Amino acid sequence: MSPILLNINKHISLSPEEQQLFLSKTEVHHFKAKTILLNSGQVCKHSYFVNSGTLRSFNINDNIVEHVLSFACDGWWISDMYSLISQKPGNLFIEVLEDAEVVLLSKENQEQLYTEIPKLERFFRILTENSLVANQQRLMDSLSLSAEERFEKFCEKYPTLTQKIPQKQIASYIGVTPEFFSKMKSRLLRNQ
Template sequence: MTLILENIAKQITLSAEEQVLFLSKIEVKQFKAKTILQQSGTVCKNSYFVNSGILRSFNINDNIVEYIMSFACSGWWISDMYSLLSQKPGNLFIEVLEDAEVVVLSKENQEILYREIPKLERFFRILIENSLVANQERLMGNLSLSAEERFEKFQNKYQDLQYRIPQKQIASFIGVTPEFFSKMKSRILKK
């Protein structure tokens, strides 16, 4: 439980009583790789905090091509923010890529926590703001950076993740085909 409390403590300070209340409103679950936590077309009811393992959010287009939106490793949060906030059906899947221990916070319990511990609203506002900034940076990068530059940004942001996930998922994340990604990596290694 200390990892999630450490994550919260980066932004706000919870008293011992507030920590106990917070911990009473979450569930810690173990998930096997390939478990789908969120289905596209359904309303998102939870936020997920990763204690260990890797999760990803992605969409599948009409041509059955996956577009990876984000990865979450230890210490990161993930959700379908559009669906969670609007309570409308979302368009993202959330999948466990590597066996994971995940903290599940339901939308219902999050709202209770906002009322009982108002400073948690500040914490989640900061998370959402950081997510918005990261998504905007990613969008601008996809519009203005080369594939090699996008891969370099991926490596800097996710560090050891490139050794733990399939190459085709990295290719999807940076917006290239697996074939192009393989050729690009060969060119990079020759430099």
């Protein structure tokens, strides 16, 4: 069974016919590292499911500082939810960090699937709810946890990423400067 169908199967069951219909509404693409799938200011037209590789969503502020919002590894979904839902220009970039195989599901096809396979609406509601809970928890963590504690949570959530992605992106995700992150990491290694 394909990774995306395994992901769906965690929450709902699709018949073989429904699986085929779902897959017929998706496109599988291979992207090289550093490919930008979505630019800030564009309307997001797809949800992206990562079969293999790593993606990230980020924003660049007026001072040309990147703020990493999320990462997506094998078996994860990523999108600019504001733009996808509202169909208005968003403020996120989505970038491929390492060569990736990505499944694209267009907003239009997703809406058609809600009519043709109504239980998919439940699946995407569950994904949206889980995303909302994760974002709320991340906000609470950034307000109440130390940088070290936020880094520990990052390592728990993304155990394979610490060796794969640049430290400046991890620093951005946990909300510290690369210099502070480097000193903090050295201190943590000395204390182990």
